[in-house]
Amino acid sequence: MDKFVIRGGEPLLGTVHISGAKNAALPCMAAALLTDQPVILENVPQVRDIQTTRNLLAAMGAEVELGYGRAHHRTSIHCASLNSPEASYELVKTMRASTLVLGPLVARCGRARVSLPGGCAIGARPIDLHIKGLERLGAKINQEHGYVEATAARLKGGEVVFDKITVTGTEDLLMAATLADGETILENCAREPEVGDLADLLNKMGARIEGAGTPTIRVKGVAKLNGARHRIIPDRIEAGTFLIAGAMTGGDLNIAGCDPTHLQAVISKLHEVGVKTRSNGDSVRVMGDNPFSAADMGTEEFPGFPTDCQAQFIALATQAEGTSIITENIFENRFMHALEMVRMGGNIKIEGRRAIVRGKTPLSAAAVLASDLRASASLVLAALVADGETIIDRVYHIDRGYERIEEKLKDVGAQIKRIGEMFPKKAVAAK
Numbered sequence: 001m002d003k004f005v006i007r008g009g010e011p012l013l014g015t016v017h018i019s020g021a022k023n024a025a026l027p028c029m030a031a032a033l034l035t036d037q038p039v040i041l042e043n044v045p046q047v048r049d050i051q052t053t054r055n056l057l058a059a060m061g062a063e064v065e066l067g068y069g070r071a072h073h074r075t076s077i078h079c080a081s082l083n084s085p086e087a088s089y090e091l092v093k094t095m096r097a098s099t100l101v102l103g104p105l106v107a108r109c110g111r112a113r114v115s116l117p118g119g120c121a122i123g124a125r126p127i128d129l130h131i132k133g134l135e136r137l138g139a140k141i142n143q144e145h146g147y148v149e150a151t152a153a154r155l156k157g158g159e160v161v162f163d164k165i166t167v168t169g170t171e172d173l174l175m176a177a178t179l180a181d182g183e184t185i186l187e188n189c190a191r192e193p194e195v196g197d198l199a200d201l202l203n204k205m206g207a208r209i210e211g212a213g214t215p216t217i218r219v220k221g222v223a224k225l226n227g228a229r230h231r232i233i234p235d236r237i238e239a240g241t242f243l244i245a246g247a248m249t250g251g252d253l254n255i256a257g258c259d260p261t262h263l264q265a266v267i268s269k270l271h272e273v274g275v276k277t278r279s280n281g282d283s284v285r286v287m288g289d290n291p292f293s294a295a296d297m298g299t300e301e302f303p304g305f306p307t308d309c310q311a312q313f314i315a316l317a318t319q320a321e322g323t324s325i326i327t328e329n330i331f332e333n334r335f336m337h338a339l340e341m342v343r344m345g346g347n348i349k350i351e352g353r354r355a356i357v358r359g360k361t362p363l364s365a366a367a368v369l370a371s372d373l374r375a376s377a378s379l380v381l382a383a384l385v386a387d388g389e390t391i392i393d394r395v396y397h398i399d400r401g402y403e404r405i406e407e408k409l410k411d412v413g414a415q416i417k418r419i420g421e422m423f424p425k426k427a428v429a430a431k
């Protein structure tokens with residue numbers, strides 16, 4: 001298992017280029033299941049979740065080509081025929097977003113069999129709202145042996161009101177509705193930019209979707225969708241992570257190739273704590289030359305502060321003057337990183353959904369464990385300002401969603417290196 005070794009204390013200086021959004025690429029790849037023609041996606045990040053989705057689609061009979069060389073961010077997916085509309089437990093357990101295939105499969109093939117995700121590091125994460133929505137569109141649902149099976153000769157348009165805002169739930173139903181018979185109205189939808197990106201691709205494929213990016217989405221079902229070519233939007237979470245990293249390290253970092261309009265909540269919070277930023281077209285410069293102060297923050301659905309940047313904000317709060325109260329409103333158990341930061345010297349108390357962070361505390365290097373994707377990113381940030389050499393174990397979590405993070409960080413001055421197994425397996429076995 002790879003580890004990162006990070007020596008803290010260097011300000012991040014220079015320009016970092018943002019990759020395509022993993023969370024937009026995943027549903028767009030699933031959307032290719034809706035047509036027998038090729039879908040070509042550009043700006044797909046080369047991260048492990050994309051590889052997992054490739055395996056998932058290939059197991060169903062899709063031809064998935066990941067580009068090489070200069071085209072290495074292009075992925076073409078051709079689902080001419082789908083012989084096995086199924087997502088196995090083996091794949092769903094490594095990536096919960098695999099459940100995104102449920103809607104498109106039942107819409108295209110009339111049936112789908114998808115493993116139910118279990119609990120995960122950040123909470124229960126059920127998919128009951130996906131299932132309820134599909135039932136509203138006429139699918140028959142059967143749950144047994146840890147799998148959900150959905151069948152429908154053809155889905156029928158209907159009204160779906162989500163009890164709770166769900167990003168992948170909105171995307172799953174949106175895809176299902178494109179091929180349903182008649183009009184579907186989705187209410188209380190997620191407004192995340194990734195939903196809008198998926199709707200753009202689907203409309204290019206011939207779908208008739210209006211209102212993506214608002215709470216109400218209307219879809220007029222069509223009989224067939226076509227292939228299309230589409231460029232994935234920039235990753236706002238990767239951009240947010242680098243913005244916070246630039247601020248924390250007292251750096252001067254230009255975050256290039258992002259969409260500042262998707263980053264407003266993070267940028268406003270940085271301004272509130274006293275960090276300067278300047279947006280210019282598709283880049284944001286963060287100037288961390290001033291000491292910054294504490295601020296309370298609560299995660300919310302878009303356009304609020306993203307839960308996927310909460311862990312990184314806690315890392316920043318350990319270096320702010322004063323006490324910050326951070327409330328996690330989306331997931332029930334998303335503070336694993338805080339406990340690791342305490343081991344590095346952070347003064348953080350967890351009370352239910354709240355983390356109380358008292359700054360400013362010097363952080364000292366320690367051996368820490370990455371527990372999930374964004375938690376790992378926050379530990380990298382903490383390590384960048386810690387005294388000494390931090391070793392972060394289980395960085396496969398970070399590889400799920402950040403493209404070449406250690407190279408990008410190194411390019412802007414961080415002292416970080418990736419190491420493989422510390423001891424060869426044989427030597428351990430010989431003991």
Ligand code: UD1
Nearest residue numbers: 023097125126127128129130165166167168169308330331
């Ligand atoms: C997506 C993102 C993830 C991000 C999250 C919240 C992708 C691939 N992943 O995850 O990075 O952290 O949005 O912004 O885009 N819920 C239910 N029943 C359901 C579905 C969700 O109760 O059927 C609950 C969840 O447990 C959670 C809340 O709704 O408390 C929001 O979850 P949701 O928006 O669905 O998260 P994901 O789409 O899984």
